[in-house]
Every structure is written in structure tokens, then in C-alpha cells.
Amino acid sequence: MTLKRFIEKLIEGMLMISSSISALAVLLIVLFLFKEGFSLFSTSPLENHNVIVVSKGNPIEKLTAPQIKDIFDQKITNWQTVGGKNDTIILFTINDVSNYFSEEEIGENFEYLPEKLSRLTDSIPSMLAVYPDKYLAKDFKGKTVSVAKNNIPDFISGREWFPTAEPAVQLGVLPLILGTLMVSFFAILFALPVGLATAIYMAEVADERLRKILKPIIELLAGIPSVVYGFFGLIVIVPLIHDTFNLPVGETALAGSIVLAIMALPTIITVSEDAIRNTPRSMKEASLALGANKWQTIARVIIPNSMSGISAAAILGIGRAIGETMAV
Amino acid sequence: MTMNPKIESKNVNLYYGAFHALKGITMSVQPNTVTALIGPSGCGKSTYLRLFNRMNDLIPGIRIEGDVQIDGKDIYSKSLRVDELRKKVGMVFQKPNPFPKSIFENVAYGLRVNGLNHASFVEERVETSLRQAALWEEVKDKLKKSAFELSGGQQQRLCIARALAIEPSVLLMDEPASALDPISTSKIEELIYELKSKYTIIIVTHNMQQAGRVSDKTAFFYLGELIEFDDTQVIFTNPQNPRTQSYVTGRFG
Numbered sequence: 001m002t003l004k005r006f007i008e009k010l011i012e013g014m015l016m017i018s019s020s021i022s023a024l025a026v027l028l029i030v031l032f033l034f035k036e037g038f039s040l041f042s043t044s045p046l047e048n049h050n051v052i053v054v055s056k057g058n059p060i061e062k063l064t065a066p067q068i069k070d071i072f073d074q075k076i077t078n079w080q081t082v083g084g085k086n087d088t089i090i091l092f093t094i095n096d097v098s099n100y101f102s103e104e105e106i107g108e109n110f111e112y113l114p115e116k117l118s119r120l121t122d123s124i125p126s127m128l129a130v131y132p133d134k135y136l137a138k139d140f141k142g143k144t145v146s147v148a149k150n151n152i153p154d155f156i157s158g159r160e161w162f163p164t165a166e167p168a169v170q171l172g173v174l175p176l177i178l179g180t181l182m183v184s185f186f187a188i189l190f191a192l193p194v195g196l197a198t199a200i201y202m203a204e205v206a207d208e209r210l211r212k213i214l215k216p217i218i219e220l221l222a223g224i225p226s227v228v229y230g231f232f233g234l235i236v237i238v239p240l241i242h243d244t245f246n247l248p249v250g251e252t253a254l255a256g257s258i259v260l261a262i263m264a265l266p267t268i269i270t271v272s273e274d275a276i277r278n279t280p281r282s283m284k285e286a287s288l289a290l291g292a293n294k295w296q297t298i299a300r301v302i303i304p305n306s307m308s309g310i311s312a313a314a315i316l317g318i319g320r321a322i323g324e325t326m327a328v
Numbered sequence: 329m330t331m332n333p334k335i336e337s338k339n340v341n342l343y344y345g346a347f348h349a350l351k352g353i354t355m356s357v358q359p360n361t362v363t364a365l366i367g368p369s370g371c372g373k374s375t376y377l378r379l380f381n382r383m384n385d386l387i388p389g390i391r392i393e394g395d396v397q398i399d400g401k402d403i404y405s406k407s408l409r410v411d412e413l414r415k416k417v418g419m420v421f422q423k424p425n426p427f428p429k430s431i432f433e434n435v436a437y438g439l440r441v442n443g444l445n446h447a448s449f450v451e452e453r454v455e456t457s458l459r460q461a462a463l464w465e466e467v468k469d470k471l472k473k474s475a476f477e478l479s480g481g482q483q484q485r486l487c488i489a490r491a492l493a494i495e496p497s498v499l500l501m502d503e504p505a506s507a508l509d510p511i512s513t514s515k516i517e518e519l520i521y522e523l524k525s526k527y528t529i530i531i532v533t534h535n536m537q538q539a540g541r542v543s544d545k546t547a548f549f550y551l552g553e554l555i556e557f558d559d560t561q562v563i564f565t566n567p568q569n570p571r572t573q574s575y576v577t578g579r580f581g
């Protein structure tokens with residue numbers, strides 16, 4: 001008797017330990033993600049420990065990452081645009097060293113470079129120079145321009161996504177978020193009606209033999225890797241959209257939505273079909289016994305009764321589709 | 329017996345695939361009476377009951393022979409619409425099976441699916457039905473609440489009210505009190521007694537005393553055959569068939 005109780009307690013304890021371990025693991029992963037993610041916001045968008053320097057007389061104190069990008073893309077060519085004097089910006093990066101100095105002047109191990117660079121910025125007032133901070137002279141006479149750090153509001157509302165831009169990266173995820181939302185919204189819009197219709201057909205209309213053939217096939221579809229769906233989208237759907245709407249390119253959000261919808265379909269169909277079939281027979285009979293026909297029964301009793309299962313199906317299906325963005 | 333029978337079955341045979349479930353049943357039911365179907369489990373009495381609103385149609389591989397008439401019309405004729413038949417023949421099931429809707433909507437369901445949506449009409453009919461089912465006083469303040477909040481006995485009376493709302497002329501009851509406690513059972517039995525004045529009722533029951541209390545006529549089924557059909561009093565006090573005798577006295581079944 002005591003042994004039995006001891007075993008019961010033991011099993012209880014083991015269950016508790018395993019559940020708390022899994023909960024802890026999930027929590028740790030989330031914490032890790034946030035820790036790693038937030039460290040981004042305390043770093044400067046400048047790559048490779050670069051500094052931006054200007055001459056002492058230049059009134060510019062700060063530049064933003066988009067401004068730097070525009071300057072390097074030659075879209076901004078005058079200091080006035082960023083709040084300085086009316087003067088043309090002369091760009092200098094570490095790659096331009098050989099245009100200004102000979103190898104002898106720099107020295108074999110770049111030992112004279114910091115001093116040369118310091119003098120160079122001083123001598124050309126309208127120069128904007130970018131080079132690694134290890135070449136910044138100790139008695140540097142010009143001044144370094146501070147660049148606004150990555151921050152959360154800009155991260156979320158920024159429209160530009162250039163994570164590899166030189167010399168300053170731009171991390172605006174707004175278009176990414178909006179794109180994902182739009183594509184998944186339209187994917188749900190396509191997939192849910194079709195999936196629900198198929199599920200209803202399989203659960204309530206199709207005869208048993210047909211269902212036994214259809215169900216494994218649809219479940220098999222859920223196992224196809226997303227690359228295959230993506231390939232299918234690229235080969236079939238993209239040209240189709242291209243031709244139908246007479247667009248220059250077919251790689252639109254619509255194509256993405258359709259591929260995602262197709263990917264989500266098998267999950268939506270099987271899960272919601274199970275939910276629909278789980279409607280108690282007594283409930284269906286009650287409805288039919290009151291003179292409701294088959295379709296009234298489906299619309300008024302079976303669907304409302306399996307609503308939680310159907311919404312779970314939609315979430316699972318779209319979750320899979322969004323999770324495996326490979327296809328898009 | 330000069331009246332035309334309300335329900336009549338002539339030599340009805342029913343097969344589930346190869347299984348011969350009902351064997352040549354001939355029986356007629358007078359209007360405004362309560363007929364009890366008794367017999368051991370699997371004797372075909374529920375199957376026979378479900379013949380009258382064609383609930384058996386849902387089961388695949390079923391085959392029905394013979395003639396079933398309600399009000400002199402063949403209910404298995406091709407020209408008859410099943411949903412029209414089911415409006416005339418209400419059914420109450422073994423277990424309470426309310427819809428996952430409010431109490432009000434449960435009763436209104438039958439009206440709504442038949443296109444009767446006029447608000448005041450629906451309200452009036454729901455109240456009448458709930459009163460007929462002796463449930464009105466208990467639920468009148470919580471019509472918007474879910475039907476699942478009611479007790480089992482209340483749910484079963486709700487199912488009766490739901491069946492009454494479309495004003496059928498026949499009411500089929502498949503062991504309506506088998507899942508209920510004695511108090512709820514006696515309420516249902518009183519109800520059956522009162523409903524008799526307006527409806528023709530056929531009730532399947534495993535409970536001999538119940539059959540004795542509520543019914544005018546009793547039919548004893550055994551292995552798919554109708555063994556004996558007579559006034560309830562005769563069946564319970566002076567049955568003609570020895571098998572009926574041993575069943576009603578509790579010697580088997």
C-alpha cells in the first residue's frame with residue numbers, strides 16, 4: 001500500500017519535473033533571443049568599428065544612417081542638405097588611401113597612416129572621411145561625427161532594410177512586417193474558404209470510400225517540403241500571374257499568398273475535418289429530426305460546434321506556412 | 329376501433345446489410361394515444377421507432393421493405409420530402425442533446441430552419457413550447473444563457489420543448505428518461521400524460537413501470553419480431569404470449 005502511494009508520488013514528481021524543465025527551456029530560449037536582439041540596439045550602425053570624421057571647422061555634429069547611405073550613394077552631394085555649409089562633400093574611404101598617399105608615406109605597417117589621415121581631413125574642410133577607428137590619430141585635430149545608434153522605434157518604423165550597406169547599415173523592418181502580414185492575410189483569405197469547403201465535403205458529403213482515399217492523400221501533402229511548394233510557385237504560379245495580369249514580373253505578393261495558401265491547405269483541411277467529424281452524432285440527429293436539411297444542419301449546428309477546431313486549423317495551417325518562409 | 333389509425337406499418341422488414349433487424353412488423357397506432365415499445369436491448373424497438381421519422385435513412389447499408397403510413401400517406405414514397413415529414417414527426421432522444429446555443433435559440437431552432445423568423449411569433453412559440461414542456465417557470469429569466477447550464481432533466485425537457493415548437497402531430501421518444509433521476513423522470517412522465525391530448529406519442533422504454541404508468545398500448549418486441557401488441561393493462565396483467573409473460577415479470581431481458 002505504501003509502496004503504491006510512493007510510486008504514485010514518484011510519477012507525479014517526474015511529471016512535474018519534466019514539465020517544469022520544458023517550460024524553463026522555452027523561457028531560456030526566449031530570454032536568449034531578447035538578450036541577443038536587444039544588444040543590437042546599443043550598437044552603432046557603423047560597420048567594422050569605422051569612424052566618420054570631418055574637419056574641425058565643419059558644423060556637422062551628427063549624421064543618421066540613412067543620410068550616410070545617401071551620401072555614399074551620391075544622392076546627397078552638398079553639406080547643405082544635411083545642415084552644413086554650402087559646399088560639395090568630398091568623400092574619403094580607406095580604399096581611397098592610394099589616391100592621396102604613396103606606399104612609402106604610409107609606411108610598411110601603416111604606422112604613419114593615422115597622422116596622414118588626420119592631416120588630410122584638416123586640410124580639406126569639405127571632406128567626409130570614413131575609416132577604421134584604429135587609424136584615428138591620438139592627437140586627432142578634426143572631429144568625429146556621431147551616428148545615431150540603432151533604436152527600437154526606428155527599427156520598427158524604418159522603411160529601409162540594408163543590413164549589409166557600407167559604411168552604415170539600416171535596419172528598418174516595417175516593410176518586412178507589413179509584407180508578412182499582408183501575404184499571410186491574403187493566404188488565409190484564399191486558404192480558409194477552400195480548406196473549409198473541402199473539410200465539409202470530406203466529413204459530411206463524400207461517401208466513406210472516397211474519404212478513405214482522399215484523406216491520406218491530403219495528409220501526405222502536408223509532408224511535402226516547403227522548397228517544393230516554392231519551386232511549384234516559381235514555375236507555375238509566377239508565370240500564370242505574369243500572363244494573367246500582364247505584369248512585367250510575376251513575383252508579387254499575390255504569388256506568395258497563393259503558394260502559402262496551398263501550403264496551409266492540407267493542415268487546414270485535415271484538422272478542421274477532424275473537428276467537424278467530432279460533432280456528436282446526437283446533435284446532427286437532433287437538427288435533422290427538427291426538419292432541418294443537411295445544409296442547414298452543417299451551417300447552423302456542425303460549423304458553430306466545431307468552430308474552435310476550425311480556428312485551430314487556420315492558425316496551425318498559417319503558422320506552418322509563415323514558419324516555412326522558404327517557399328516565398 | 330372505428331377511428332382511422334394515425335400511424336400504420338404493414339409487414340415492415342428492415343435489414344442492416346445482411347442482418348434482419350425488423351421482421352414483418354404490422355402494427356397500427358390510434359391518434360392521441362401513448363404507445364410504449366418494450367423489449368430487451370437489441371430487439372429492434374428503437375430501430376422501429378426511428379422508422380417513423382426516417383432517421384434510419386442516415387445509416388449506410390440499410391434496406392427497408394413494407395409499408396409505413398402516417399395519416400394514410402406512405403412516408404417512404406419518393407415524392408415525400410424527408411424534412412417535411414420530420415416537421416410532422418418530432419423526436420426526443422435518449423440522452424439530452426441540446427445545441428451549443430442559448431435556451432431560447434434551442435427552442436427556436438426548428439422554427440428558424442423552417443423559415444419562420446418573425447420575432448414576436450418566435451418569442452410566442454418558444455414560450456408556449458417551454459410552458460408545454462413544464463420548463464418555462466424555471467428558465468424564463470435566463471433564456472439567453474447557454475442550454476448546457478441546465479441540469480440533465482431540464483435539458484431533456486428543453487429537448488421536448490424544442491420538438492414541440494414546430495407543432496408536430498406525432499412525438500417519438502427514445503428512452504427519454506433513461507439518463508435522468510427519479511424526480512426528473514416523474515416530471516417527464518407527467519408531461520407525456522398531458523401531451524397525449526394534443527399528440528400521438530410512441531415511447532421506447534426499458535422501464536416496465538414507466539410503460540405501465542404512461543402508456544395506453546404496449547408492444548413487446550423480441551429479436552426483431554413484434555411478439556405481442558395490446559392494451560397496456562392486458563400486456564402487464566394477462567399477456568397471451570409466454571415470452572411476453574416472462575419478460576414483463578422480469579424472468580429475462
